[in-house]
Amino acid sequence: MTAQKIIFHIDFDSFFASVEQQYNPKLRNKPLGVTAANSRTCIIASSREAKRLGIKTGDRSYEAQKICPNLKLISADFNKYFEISKKFLNICKDYSPFTELFSIDEVFMDVTLTTHLFNGTFNMINLMKLRIREEIGEYITASFGISHNKLLAKLGSGMDKPNGITEITPEDVLKVYRTAKLTDICGIGERIKRRLNDIGIDNLIQLRNASLQLLVKEFGKVEGHFLKRVGLGIDESEVIPYTQPQAVKSVGRSYCLPKNEQDKRIVLQNLYELCEEVGIKLRRLGKKGKTIGLGLNGSVYIKMRKTFREYVDTGSQIFNLVFPFIEKDLEKQQYVRQIHIWVSGLEEKEKLTLSLFDLEGKKDRIANAIDKLNDKFGDHTIRNGFLLYADKLTTVPNGYLADRYERNKLSSEF
Numbered sequence: 001m002t003a004q005k006i007i008f009h010i011d012f013d014s015f016f017a018s019v020e021q022q023y024n025p026k027l028r029n030k031p032l033g034v035t036a037a038n039s040r041t042c043i044i045a046s047s048r049e050a051k052r053l054g055i056k057t058g059d060r061s062y063e064a065q066k067i068c069p070n071l072k073l074i075s076a077d078f079n080k081y082f083e084i085s086k087k088f089l090n091i092c093k094d095y096s097p098f099t100e101l102f103s104i105d106e107v108f109m110d111v112t113l114t115t116h117l118f119n120g121t122f123n124m125i126n127l128m129k130l131r132i133r134e135e136i137g138e139y140i141t142a143s144f145g146i147s148h149n150k151l152l153a154k155l156g157s158g159m160d161k162p163n164g165i166t167e168i169t170p171e172d173v174l175k176v177y178r179t180a181k182l183t184d185i186c187g188i189g190e191r192i193k194r195r196l197n198d199i200g201i202d203n204l205i206q207l208r209n210a211s212l213q214l215l216v217k218e219f220g221k222v223e224g225h226f227l228k229r230v231g232l233g234i235d236e237s238e239v240i241p242y243t244q245p246q247a248v249k250s251v252g253r254s255y256c257l258p259k260n261e262q263d264k265r266i267v268l269q270n271l272y273e274l275c276e277e278v279g280i281k282l283r284r285l286g287k288k289g290k291t292i293g294l295g296l297n298g299s300v301y302i303k304m305r306k307t308f309r310e311y312v313d314t315g316s317q318i319f320n321l322v323f324p325f326i327e328k329d330l331e332k333q334q335y336v337r338q339i340h341i342w343v344s345g346l347e348e349k350e351k352l353t354l355s356l357f358d359l360e361g362k363k364d365r366i367a368n369a370i371d372k373l374n375d376k377f378g379d380h381t382i383r384n385g386f387l388l389y390a391d392k393l394t395t396v397p398n399g400y401l402a403d404r405y406e407r408n409k410l411s412s413e414f
């Protein structure tokens with residue numbers, strides 16, 4: 001039998017808001033809402049003081065200000081947050097080389113081989129907390145979950161916020177599952193929760209007792225097995241060190257428009273620009289893809305996913321392939337709020353046979369020239385003529401570190 005692993009999940013508390021409060025002491029001890037950089041209509045993070053009043057991620061700013069008239073609003077500054085993330089990873093690497101960057105404010109660590117060097121798990125965590133305070137700031141805290149796998153470590157870090165330490169041993173699982181909610185589990189969102197409710201599963205104990213057969217019937221093989229393992233508290237996935245780049249299987253971009261957009265032209269301009277960004281990502285990776293997916297969320301949800309004959313890596317190719325599939329549906333859409341576009345079925349560009357006609361080669365050369373300028377002066381310096389009169393999009397991702405491309409890019413900066 002292999003020895004049990006020791007896994008940490010570390011989650012910063014009210015991260016964006018705490019960072020802002022760290023930088024600007026005048027904001028401390030006050031209810032604060034951090035809004036998306038492109039719009040002040042929606043709160044993407046709230047300070048612990050605002051949370052206490054019930055203001056949470058996703059709330060509309062004007063509604064939050066009704067609850068709390070002196071709520072301060074501040075635009076997100078992702079560069080600041082990335083800097084803090086980097087500082088934190090630098091601390092982590094002194095405690096274990098097996099540190100995985102899970103999101104901008106969360107890491108997993110496998111400390112199985114190193115805890116003994118620090119006099120045990122709790123001592124190690126206290127040392128890390130001390131360094132957070134000294135090297136990152138006294139106003140920034142993190143909560144630690146400890147367990148024998150990632151699933152339960154992540155569940156643990158959310159159980160005693162802020163600044164908590166929660167251990168879940170194999171003997172504790174049942175006790176924890178009696179009180180935790182389905183949505184406390186990473187991977188179970190509101191949609192899956194509702195579908196579980198529909199088949200009579202309202203809590204983690206019922207999920208634990210549900211038959212694999214039932215889950216597979218409702219959710220399909222992959223998700224059904226995942227849910228069964230969640231029920232049993234099993235997770236064998238490894239902590240993947242951030243220094244080890246992951247194979248990118250798909251690249252995409254998600255964008256939340258500043259308002260419910262009724263103007264179809266603006267929707268298409270934004271879609272086009274996101275296609276361009278996906279194209280840039282593909283070319284930076286030296287890959288082309290042939291499966292394209294698109295989701296437009298608004299008055300209704302439009303989605304398409306199709307595998308095409310040709311491999312593509314430019315924004316205009318991607319746009320031209322998806323547009324015919326959504327043209328009709330878009331007319332029925334009263335407004336659009338969110339756009340998600342992705343390309344998968346990736347292949348190394350070099351492995352793909354060269355097109356018989358040099359047309360392709362010429363397109364590649366144009367795209368390369370544009371990429372060079374954009375690398376030098378920032379994305380979107382050179383944009384397609386169609387977009388000339390549109391507002392320049394901010395490239396600040398609102399689904400930060402949403403895909404492996406983003407994570408690898410951040411990791412490569414260390």
Ligand SMILES: [Mg+2]
Pocket residue numbers: 011012013014015105
């Ligand atoms: Mg957090």
